Amino acid sequence: MNQDAKEKLKETLYREMMAYDAGDPARIQHFVKVHSFAQAIGKAEKLEEEIQFILECAALVHDIGIKLAEAKYGKSDGKFQEQEGPAEAEKMMRVIGFEEAVIERVSYLVGHHHTYTNIDGMDYQILVEADFLVNYFENGNSADTIQKSVEKIFKTKTGKEMAETMFFPKPADLSLSETWAQDALQDLEDFIEEQGIYIRQ
Numbered sequence: 001m002n003q004d005a006k007e008k009l010k011e012t013l014y015r016e017m018m019a020y021d022a023g024d025p026a027r028i029q030h031f032v033k034v035h036s037f038a039q040a041i042g043k044a045e046k047l048e049e050e051i052q053f054i055l056e057c058a059a060l061v062h063d064i065g066i067k068l069a070e071a072k073y074g075k076s077d078g079k080f081q082e083q084e085g086p087a088e089a090e091k092m093m094r095v096i097g098f099e100e101a102v103i104e105r106v107s108y109l110v111g112h113h114h115t116y117t118n119i120d121g122m123d124y125q126i127l128v129e130a131d132f133l134v135n136y137f138e139n140g141n142s143a144d145t146i147q148k149s150v151e152k153i154f155k156t157k158t159g160k161e162m163a164e165t166m167f168f169p170k171p172a173d174l175s176l177s178e179t180w181a182q183d184a185l186q187d188l189e190d191f192i193e194e195q196g197i198y199i200r201q
């Protein structure tokens with residue numbers, strides 16, 4: 001399948017997920033953010049094209065099980081989401097016309113995205129990282145809690161950098177050394193001497 005066809009499928013999935021969550025802007029904005037972080041991390045980590053495609057599709061539908069879990073059990077715990085999500089994702093993706101192999105992997109990721117043991121691929125790892133980046137903010141977790149969680153769960157360089165930039169940035173070093181003025185003057189004198197420039201005093 002060529003890149004254009006994949007882009008079309010992704011766009012359709014994006015709009016179908018919006019329609020699925022109609023009237024619930026928080027949920028829509030959640031998956032839009034998770035998709036955007038997943039896409040950016042995947043690209044920076046140079047994922048193979050097919051894995052990147054699977055990752056992005058999984059990010060769009062990862063929480064599709066919440067609605068059914070709430071309707072059936074009145075709860076949307078990770079366990080119920082993982083239980084209800086895969087069949088819903090498969091149904092939506094089949095109607096749109098995704099290939100079976102893609103549907104199968106996306107469905108697996110939807111069914112495991114709250115399980116952090118046995119992460120078996122970069123698509124899985126990055127989906128989990130992107131979801132955490134959004135959830136830390138949406139849950140209002142403290143910087144300290146976030147830092148500990150990132151150390152435990154994050155593996156990609158890009159994901160770690162994004163977490164650090166957003167939640168616990170290193171303070172920029174703006175201090176000047178005690179001898180900055182003399183140092184600057186010395187540098188200038190060295191430069192002049194090097195260039196053989198004559199300055200009339």
Ligand SMILES: [Fe+2]
Nearest residue numbers: 034062063131
């Ligand atoms: Fe999520």
